[in-house]
Amino acid sequence: MLLGVLFVGISNYFGVNSVPYIRLTIDYIKTASNQNYLPSDSYHQLFIYGIYMLGYAALSGFFLFMTRQTIIVMSRMIEYDLKNELYDHYQKLDISFYKRNNTGDLMNRISEDVSRVRMYLGPAIMYILNTSFLFYFTITKMVTVDTKLTLFVLAPLPLLAISIYFVSDTINKKSTKVQEKLSEITTLSQESFSGIRVLKAYGRETHFINEFEGLSNNYKNITMGLVKIESLFQPFIVLLIGFSTLFTLYIGGMLAIKHQITYGNIAEFMVYVNKLTWPIASLGWVTSLIQRAAASQTRINDFLHTEPEIKSTHFSTEIIEGNVSFNNVSFAYPDTGIKALKNVSFEIPKGHSLAIIGRTGSGKSTIANLICRLYEPDSGEILRKRNNTVGRTKAAYCYRQSYHKKTSNNDL
Ligand SMILES: Nc1ncnc2c1ncn2[C@@H]1O[C@H](COP(=O)(O)OP(=O)(O)OP(=O)(O)O)[C@@H](O)[C@H]1O
Ligand SMILES: [Mg+2]
Known part of the structure; x- marks a missing residue:
């Protein structure tokens, strides 16, 4: 110049x-x-x-x-x-x-x-x-x-x-x-x-x-x-x-x-x-x-200047494996406000499959979306558990990143 x-x-x-x-x-x-x-x-x-x-x-x-x-x-x-x-x-x-x-x-x-x-x-x-x-x-x-x-x-x-x-x-x-x-x-x-x-x-x-x-x-x-x-x-x-x-x-x-x-x-x-x-x-x-x-x-x-709503504060290159655990997870779609999940808890052991059966609109796809961290849960935690100990990190399986969950009220 x-x-x-x-x-x-x-x-x-x-x-x-x-x-x-x-x-x-x-x-x-x-x-x-x-x-x-x-x-x-x-x-x-x-x-x-x-x-x-x-x-x-x-x-x-x-x-x-x-x-x-x-x-x-x-x-x-x-x-x-x-x-x-x-x-x-x-x-x-x-x-x-x-x-x-x-x-x-x-x-x-x-x-x-x-x-x-x-x-x-x-x-x-x-x-x-x-x-x-x-x-x-x-x-x-x-x-x-x-x-x-x-x-x-x-x-x-x-x-x-x-x-x-x-x-x-x-x-x-x-x-x-x-x-x-x-x-x-x-x-x-x-x-x-x-x-x-x-x-x-x-x-x-x-x-x-x-x-x-x-x-x-x-x-x-x-x-x-x-x-x-x-x-x-x-x-x-x-x-x-x-x-x-x-x-x-x-x-x-x-x-x-x-x-x-x-x-x-x-x-x-x-x-x-x-x-x-x-x-x-x-x-x-x-x-x-x-x-x-x-x-x-x-x-x-x-x-x-649009900030991404999902921010990873902690990047990890380790391969995420272990049990997938949902702990009192609640989620509402931000654009419609539709509450798709309410206090959902379950654990899938490593290497196992889980079948979820429910009416249309009951939130099955939402669970998959949350596991891939396309959305952030409003409350509760999605965890990766290894060797029977709770990992302090939540799992974002699709991106192979782990991150800390901010504590929020679970009483939705
Ligand atoms: N992208 C979205 N934006 C807003 N609301 C959504 C969105 N996706 C789903 N919902 C709403 O969230 C609720 C749960 O939907 P979800 O798609 O998880 O149901 P589902 O169990 O997968 O249904 P189906 O059996 O039809 O696939 C529904 O009430 C739906 O209308
Ligand atoms: Mg679906």
Whole structure:
């Protein structure tokens, strides 16, 4: 990143410093044509100026290449880290998290949202740096030519800054909605593909087609709103830049007639204004990139800051074997509050099987879930007993981890 800042500065330094040669060239041509120099002589001088311009452009280009090699590469590495961090965190979260959130949303946050954050860390930061350096170098050069002319040419800029401020807020709100709608679409597609057997067996194709169309329509409408704002914004910027060119020609022309600046200066200023055109035009785009990244980072943080409800405080690599013992275990499903088990106690000796028979909904599968520690019992203990002594650790057979049970009241 720091190297990138350095390179972007150097690239702009060389880029801007090639411009004065345009003034030198034009002024040379004017003087030469007035004083009737020998053509071979002036060609030679023009050639030298040309070489200088080419040299500066080549250096500027090389450092632009280096800028992209540092800043864009950095953003790709952060993207890689962020994806891994999110995926690792997904693995730690418990079943109830996966019941609350759907797969499409999970997938969207790890792909779409992460890449939006990358767009900010890479291109957006690069363009901001580029614009800042370009402004600094260009404006210092312009001021040495004529301060008044510079002020007139730059007059439309504050207007631009204010309008960007207002537009970015609207863009932010709309892009959050766009992202939400996209998640809904991803979820529906993912669910209909993974459940395609059920969907087809019950002949629900038309229903899902309609549902998808509805969501797509919503998405389209909200995106259209966003596009409308952005498409109004771009021509507005071009208009402001047009005014800058107009001022350069008009006021620069007046100054040149009064011999305060040269013709070459007018040409030089036109190039400066042109150099500023793209960065100013891209400000709107960069603003929306930042806004989108902010919205996406919030969505990513939502999940990253979700703490798993089941936490292992004590990790053990030992192979868990022995008797499985339930001691006054009670459990209610957190999302529905349905009490599935109430004061259940039993012990299964090592190597034996246990058959549990009961009505549907009596809690048989819940016992299996608890043994695998997909859920944490509300009260009571699930223990592993070895050699007729009670192990001080509870067993989480599926994960081969053991952990201490916090004491809680058993009187449910
Ligand atoms: N994931 C869940 N979320 C909320 N409540 C649940 C969940 N799973 C089961 N339950 C509820 O907990 C109770 C026990 O369900 P469980 O699935 O353990 O019964 P079961 O004995 O396995 O039934 P079956 O014989 O139908 O498999 C039921 O009332 C059920 O509605
Ligand atoms: Mg069951």
